[in-house]
Amino acid sequence: MRFIVTSSVLLKNLQQIGGVISSNTVLSVLEDFLFELKGNTLTLTATDLETMMRVQLEVNESEGEGRICIPSKIVLDYLKNLPEQPITFSVNTNDLTIEMSSDVGKYKIGGEKADDFPKEPIANDTSSFTISSIGLIESINNTLFAVSNDTLRPAMTGVYFELTKTGINFVSTDAHRLVQYRRTDVVCPNDNGFVVPKKPLQQLRSTLAADETMLKLSYNSSHLFVTNEKLSMSCRLIDARFPDYKAVIPTDNPFKLTLTRTEFMSALRRVSIFANKTTNQVVLDIAGNKLQISAQDIDFSYEGKESLGCQYSGEDMKIAFNAKLMLEMVNNLSGDHVNLELSTPTRAGIFKPVDKGDNEEILMLLMPLMVGV
């Protein structure tokens, strides 16, 4: 088979799916892209056995049909160093050689058998719904940072998609914090739920364009399939039950603290420099309309303290949080102001933006650290 394609177009498409390929693979074929030519349509596939991504493009000219696996690193390195121009791929599927020729040179590499490339999972018994690209990207941005790395609790290493007829809840937790992001502009066929691992979500976030293009999401008991006109992705779901997260969201946090987001974050960043490096503990001391943030590291005799104005309705209170986790959360909230709802120094605080977006709702939960026991 033979085809001519513009170098930059091919590079762009390969880069879209290339993130799936792991740096240390078990099988050598997993280091490859699968090239499939049918008519003028070239289909490119990459996989790590858990996640598979596929993209289609039209080539400028073609001759014959066929399939072959081409080592990803060498072809990407070559294309990156080539100024834009048409290149000709001549593939011999019998002896598995590939010749790439440009205006200035000829390059030869060896490929692998297309039949050795893993098959795509079959989409049996699926249900599906649609969501806009931007909607999915927002959902991933709002939840992925709070996912756990604890492989002994696999359910927490992914984002929980909780489907309801009135919308979707995207939930993530690492047992110390929890994010629930709700979108109401999505209609799901029935109530259901599944946990999607981190890597395919990262991949989608970096590949998808942040626009209103609609995506089709289909799922069955083992896989999720995400498709639009040009791109398709399938991934294995995490086979574990997500914890009963609703039970840990406090329903009655009577005290409300309103903060200017950027002001609070800068103060927190400064004070946390002086905190214990393992725990990152900062203490919020709230009295009247004054908030004092303090931290200390006894090992090095470091101490930091800052005061800022706030709006507060509730009893005076002293509560400690991990500054790193708190910063990540507040950073992921939008708007100029955030609310922190509290009850006691040993129960979770709830962070919410003051301004609500259309069709979306977000709630973040953070467990405190014990103070001075």
Place this chain on the structure above:
Amino acid sequence: MFAIVDCNNFYASCERLFQPKLEHQPIVVLSNNDGCVIARSNEAKALGIKMGAPAFEIQTLLEQHQVAVFSSNYALYGDISHRVMQVLGRFTPAIEIYSIDEAFLDVAQLAFTDLETYASTMRTTVLQQVGIPTTIGIAASKTLAKAANRYAKKACKTTGVFVMDTEAKRQEVLEALPVEDVWGIGRKYQVWLDAHNIKTAWQLSNTNLAWIQKKMGVVGLRLVKELQGIACYDLEEQPAAKQGIMTSRSFGNLISEKKLLQEAIATHATRCAEKLRKQHSCCALLQVFIHTNAYRKQDAQYHGVLSIPIPTATDSTSELIQLAMSALDHIYKPGFLYKKAGVYVSEIVPRSQVQLSLFSSKDRGKEQQLLEAMDKINTLMGRDKVRYAAAGISRKWKLRQEKKSPCYTTNVNELLRIKN
């Protein structure tokens, strides 16, 4: 200026303390389970007994020369060490207890004191009041003080003190010191330095600093600077809180029964919890391991290890025992002869800064009170007076200590009898 006070043949000296008849007799102390030689008196060294020699290999030699052999008695050594440190503490408050038998003292503020006399007085006081012979090295940095101490042991046997206060003395000491005996030089660096023809501490102190930094990093750079007499390490008067705590023991006899392993693991978990509470911290990761004896080629071999992250960091004995037991359930395989078991806790945080978890809402207030009460009883009335039943009573797995001397100073039932 730093001084290092080093107790001579410490374990052997402790044993000799209560048996004066052993004066001038060869003594060796064996490691846990009476395995290898870990301390020797000068007389034993003269017989050619090597450090770390397995006891069974030198059995004939020991009998032939009527060497006094002891199992290690850490309760005794710990107490005697404490007494030595107390006496030293009376000379200066600037003291860092570096190990069971060594202490660094900062003597920089004694500018108008004759250091030789000062050290000499310290030495005789310790000898008189505790009965342990010591050697003292004094120099501009800790690394040089260590070198001076080593030199004193060989060259100043009668005085036991060496003060490195001139450049000539520094050269003399470092030229006589093989590079592998420099504080901080291990086997790997020795091989590398040797390949570059650096064989003495003096040569090392005169090497190119950039070259050293490239290979050995900032630690190597500090080491060379210290050898040059520029102190890079200060006295650490407050010991840093531990980053990980390991409790493990080899068994006196090989064990295959799960129940005995459970008892051993539960005991180790108890010790870890006690140590955590003592330094007011909690751990967020627990690791349990068990393994067979790799030297017994005739046995099937197995090494099991499992780490369990703890959702809310803890110092509770019962929680650690529970977690350790479930870890053991996962790694235990019947049919093997186990030699050793241990518990390691890490990801240690101060007790006052424990991150609470969303999904475990255990109220620890009551348990805290219980543990405090247990610790109090056990401190007052002796270790393990109150303990968790999981740790067992029979202790069939405990160490072999056939030649252990009495705990003369820490157990009222084992006091020295002058006359029956």
